[in-house]
Amino acid sequence: DAGVTQSPTHLIKTRGQQVTLRCSPKSGHDTVSWYQQALGQGPQFIFQYYEEEERQRGNFPDRFSGHQFPNYSSELNVNALLLGDSALYLCASSSTGRGNNEQFFGPGTRLTVL
Amino acid sequence: GENVEQHPSTLSVQEGDSAVIKCTYSDSASNYFPWYKQELGKRPQLIIDIRSNVGEKKDQRIAVTLNKTAKHFSLHITETQPEDSAVYFCAASEAGYSTLTFGKGTMLLVSP
Numbered sequence: 001d002a003g004v005t006q007s008p009t010h011l012i013k014t015r016g017q018q019v020t021l022r023c024s025p026k027s028g029h030d031t032v033s034w035y036q037q038a039l040g041q042g043p044q045f046i047f048q049y050y051e052e053e054e055r056q057r058g059n060f061p062d063r064f065s066g067h068q069f070p071n072y073s074s075e076l077n078v079n080a081l082l083l084g085d086s087a088l089y090l091c092a093s094s095s096t097g098r099g100n101n102e103q104f105f106g107p108g109t110r111l112t113v114l
Numbered sequence: 115g116e117n118v119e120q121h122p123s124t125l126s127v128q129e130g131d132s133a134v135i136k137c138t139y140s141d142s143a144s145n146y147f148p149w150y151k152q153e154l155g156k157r158p159q160l161i162i163d164i165r166s167n168v169g170e171k172k173d174q175r176i177a178v179t180l181n182k183t184a185k186h187f188s189l190h191i192t193e194t195q196p197e198d199s200a201v202y203f204c205a206a207s208e209a210g211y212s213t214l215t216f217g218k219g220t221m222l223l224v225s226p
Contacts, residue, residue, distance in 0.1 A: 033213055042120075042203050042216030043158065056213050090157065094212045101146040101212040105157040 002027065004093050004106035012112045013081050021076045021109045025093030031055075032074040033103065034066060037088040049074050050096055078111075086113045116141040118206050120217025127194050128225055135220045137204035138186045144206040147180060147187045148214070153200045161202075162189070194224045 005024045031050045035043035045058035049068035068074045092103040117140040145166035150158035164171045164178045180187040205214040
């Protein structure tokens with residue numbers, strides 16, 4: 001049983017570019033949450049997808065958008081990249097149907113914006 | 115929204131000593147409190163969690179306590195080992211939403 005997977009592992013972009021990150025949830029999970037972890041900080045919640053819709057959103061600008069597919073996998077898109085977007089982007093999956101909050105994290109995508 | 119404060123930011127102990135990390139939260143609706151361990155360059159891994167209907171939970175050398183009245187919870191690691199060295203994050207969540215608000219982390223260093 002594969003856990004949460006993310007791609008790519010590392011990514012280097014320049015300011016103003018756009019990026020797409022991908023996440024496949026743990027088998028049996030239907031909910032995907034995205035977090036941004038700046039160096040030396042705790043993860044910060046970006047948004048959560050359930051049933052192909054954005055269910056909750058954290059304090060991030062509209063440059064951050066996402067999508068969930070029928071197979072529960074998800075994408076995070078960031079437009080007009082800024083230097084401050086450099087961070088580890090973590091995807092976490094969970095099961096809404098089970099009613100518990102336990103989240104499993106993927107290995108993350110390290111984004112560097114130059 | 116929820117705000118989670120975590121202390122200390124760094125903690126150095128000798129192998130075999132105990133380590134305690136404390137967190138406070140602001141939203142009384144939060145009722146799920148996990149702790150994650152993150153080694154350098156790796157994903158956060160859940161090590162223990164507690165729900166608001168429980169005051170204490172233990173798993174071998176690790177224990178977590180929760181005081182809902184005071185809105186604080188703590189992680190206790192006994193008989194620390196060098197492999198316990200990592201960054202530990204506390205988090206809080208409201209039932210039914212599963213989104214987590216994290217503390218800023220505690221870097222635990224266990225010296226042999």
